[in-house]
Amino acid sequence: MSNSVDRSDRHCVIGAGFTGLAVAAALKRRGIAYDQLEADDRLGGNWYHGVYETVHIISSRRTTQYGDFPMPTDWPDFPSAAQMLAYLNAYADRFGLRDTIEFNTEVTWIAPADNDTWEVTLASGEARIYGGVVICNGHHWDCRYPEYAGEFTGEAIHSKQYKSPAILKGKRVLVVGGGNSGCDIAVETARFGEDSHISMRCGIWIMPQTIAGIPSIEFLRPWMRGWMQGVVMRTLLRIFVGKMSRYGLQEPDYPVFSRHPTINSQLLYYLKHGRITPHPDVKRLDGKTVEFVDGTKIEVDLLVYATGFHVSIPFLAPEVVTWKDGYPDLVNGIFPQRHKNLYVVGIGQPRYGAGPLLTLGAEALVESILIQPKLKRPIGQVMLKLGRKPLDNYLMDPHEVMRNARKMARNARRLPLFERLLFRGATDSQPPPGTAASAAPRGL
Numbered sequence: 001m002s003n004s005v006d007r008s009d010r011h012c013v014i015g016a017g018f019t020g021l022a023v024a025a026a027l028k029r030r031g032i033a034y035d036q037l038e039a040d041d042r043l044g045g046n047w048y049h050g051v052y053e054t055v056h057i058i059s060s061r062r063t064t065q066y067g068d069f070p071m072p073t074d075w076p077d078f079p080s081a082a083q084m085l086a087y088l089n090a091y092a093d094r095f096g097l098r099d100t101i102e103f104n105t106e107v108t109w110i111a112p113a114d115n116d117t118w119e120v121t122l123a124s125g126e127a128r129i130y131g132g133v134v135i136c137n138g139h140h141w142d143c144r145y146p147e148y149a150g151e152f153t154g155e156a157i158h159s160k161q162y163k164s165p166a167i168l169k170g171k172r173v174l175v176v177g178g179g180n181s182g183c184d185i186a187v188e189t190a191r192f193g194e195d196s197h198i199s200m201r202c203g204i205w206i207m208p209q210t211i212a213g214i215p216s217i218e219f220l221r222p223w224m225r226g227w228m229q230g231v232v233m234r235t236l237l238r239i240f241v242g243k244m245s246r247y248g249l250q251e252p253d254y255p256v257f258s259r260h261p262t263i264n265s266q267l268l269y270y271l272k273h274g275r276i277t278p279h280p281d282v283k284r285l286d287g288k289t290v291e292f293v294d295g296t297k298i299e300v301d302l303l304v305y306a307t308g309f310h311v312s313i314p315f316l317a318p319e320v321v322t323w324k325d326g327y328p329d330l331v332n333g334i335f336p337q338r339h340k341n342l343y344v345v346g347i348g349q350p351r352y353g354a355g356p357l358l359t360l361g362a363e364a365l366v367e368s369i370l371i372q373p374k375l376k377r378p379i380g381q382v383m384l385k386l387g388r389k390p391l392d393n394y395l396m397d398p399h400e401v402m403r404n405a406r407k408m409a410r411n412a413r414r415l416p417l418f419e420r421l422l423f424r425g426a427t428d429s430q431p432p433p434g435t436a437a438s439a440a441p442r443g444l
Contacts, residue, residue: 004127008117010034011341011369012128014110015136016101017045018354019346021088022066023134025095026362032369035130036097037122039106043092046140047084052163054188055081058180058263060215063353063398067360069094077215110135111317116340132341132369135313139347139394142310146176150285152303159185159306168193171301174290176282178204182306183264190275197298198267199290201281203250207233208265211240216263217352222399229397230256247271248278260395261351311347311394332404333391334365335380340372348391350398357398360405367412374416377423382415385422 010033013024020036021043027034042048056078057064064079065071069091075083092098109121110133118133143158157167159181165188173189175182178200189196207216219236220229234256244251247268270276279298284291291297311326320339321328329337333348343365350357368379375382 004113004119004129007035007128008131010130011132011134012037012118012120012130013134013136014107014120015045015138016040016043016092016097016103017136017138018047018088019138019358020045020136021091021097022355022358022362023136023345023365024097024100025068025091026359026366027369028095028097028100030366030370032366034100034134036101037105037107037120038101038103039123041103043098043101043103044085044088045138047081047088050140050160051081052184053081054165055184057084058209059352059354060218063215063217064355066091066355066358078209107315109315109317110320110342112320112339118342132372133343134365135316135342135344136346137313139311139349140309142312142314143305144308144310145305146282146307148282148285152285152288152290154288154301154303156303156305159304160309162304165192167302170194172299173197173302173304174199174279174298174300175304175306177306177308178206178262179260179306179308180262180264182304183262183267185304185306186276187264187266187270190270195300196270196276197279197300198276199279199282199292200250203244203252204259204262205237205252205256206241206244206247206249206267207237207261207263208241208268209263210265211236220399222402224399226257226397226400229399233257241268250280257351257397258395260349263352313344327391327394329390331380331383331388331390335368335383336378337380337384338378339380340375340378341369343369347394348396348401349394350396350401353398357401357405360402360409364405364408364412367409371412371415375419377419379415382419382422386418 011027013020013034013036016036016038024034024036040049060077061071061075061079071079071087106123107120108123111119113119113129118130119127120130120133121127143160162185168189169192171193172195173193174197175186176199182198186196186198210216219232248271267276271278279292281293282290283293288299288301289297290300320336321330330344331337334343334345336342345365372379
């Protein structure tokens with residue numbers, strides 16, 4: 001650590017994608033010094049390097065734009081990947097963020113240092129000491145693959161690697177997974193490939209992108225609680241879409257918003273036209289033959305695993321966060337329980353949209369950063385005592401997240417008082433985090 005560059009007067013923001021830019025803008029507004037490190041040669045994160053060229057957002061323009069920077073009103077309801085990247089670049093320029101981004105700067109290790117600071121090591125070998133670190137490395141990069149009996153001898157890729165319909169031409173394609181990327185690729189195969197198949201382990205709710213010319217998710221209003229959103233959407237689906245079995249799919253056996261929704265109008269269209277063939281889960285692979293759990297078999301040339309991603313932070317020292325069943329013990333998905341001045345932002349996955357909740361969440365984060373020096377203990381430990389918990393589900397209701405972010409921003413200044421009340425009689429040293437209080441002060 002003696003050879004580390006001292007940057008302890010500022011925070012380090014890791015990542016310059018959708019989340020990292022919102023955090024940087026909030027820090028700059030409040031005059032908090034920071035460096036922003038980005039492994040790529042340009043900003044944009046997943047919208048720069050991780051999406052296929054024909055993709056459009058599935059949530060609407062209004063529910064995706066940042067709260068402090070509306071998209072152009074003459075843009076379509078569902079902007080393209082190129083428009084999204086242009087929008088993020090315009091956001092960076094509007095708030096003067098570009099000059100503080102260090103591109104081609106990959107972080108390889110983060111570990112606690114003296115006096116609640118953090119040592120950040122770069123791929124170049126350089127080490128820096130920061131007063132705080134905000135991790136915004138996203139969750140669409142650590143690919144998850146299923147395990148099947150047998151071996152497939154054709155071409156196999158993850159949906160993350162899919163970039164252009166050119167790879168589909170003249171090929172029999174099986175897409176494994178019924179999420180948004182999987183359904184998009186199955187649709188593209190119906191248009192450009194020889195034969196399009198899709199395998200789903202179970203039934204899923206498929207929402208059309210629009211209902212009566214209105215983006216479907218805009219029927220869900222901010223004042224609606226989660227149960228009401230489910231009732232409204234299920235009613236709309238029953239009226240305008242009908243049962244999934246009418247399209248040859250399995251019926252979902254879970255509430256409509258208890259899993260990440262799939263929003264795709266074209267999949268249903270191509271299923272009805274016989275251009276996409278649905279299948280249940282894969283049982284076995286044998287050369288280019290795929291056998292399904294119902295005993296049917298098909299021959300395919302290309303297997304596309306649209307099976308999601310792991311949430312991981314590989315460059316963070318393992319003693320900082322404990323993982324259980326795939327979830328970190330970060331309180332509210334943000335705050336470590338045993339360390340100060342480290343924050344993880346953006347690992348939760350809103351059902352739709354991102355910009356409005358990122359804008360509010362970043363402002364709440366800044367309030368937390370400003371209040372941490374006034375606390376004897378890590379914010380995560382105080383929040384745990386207040387009854388807040390680590391995530392047990394990455395799926396989030398965006399309206400609920402925004403309500404909680406507003407509440408956190410308003411009440412962050414009360415945390416020192418809550419700490420004194422909740423830890424009355426405790427020593428000044430930081431004890432191991434305990435269980436949540438059964439009767440915490442109201443308001444946070």
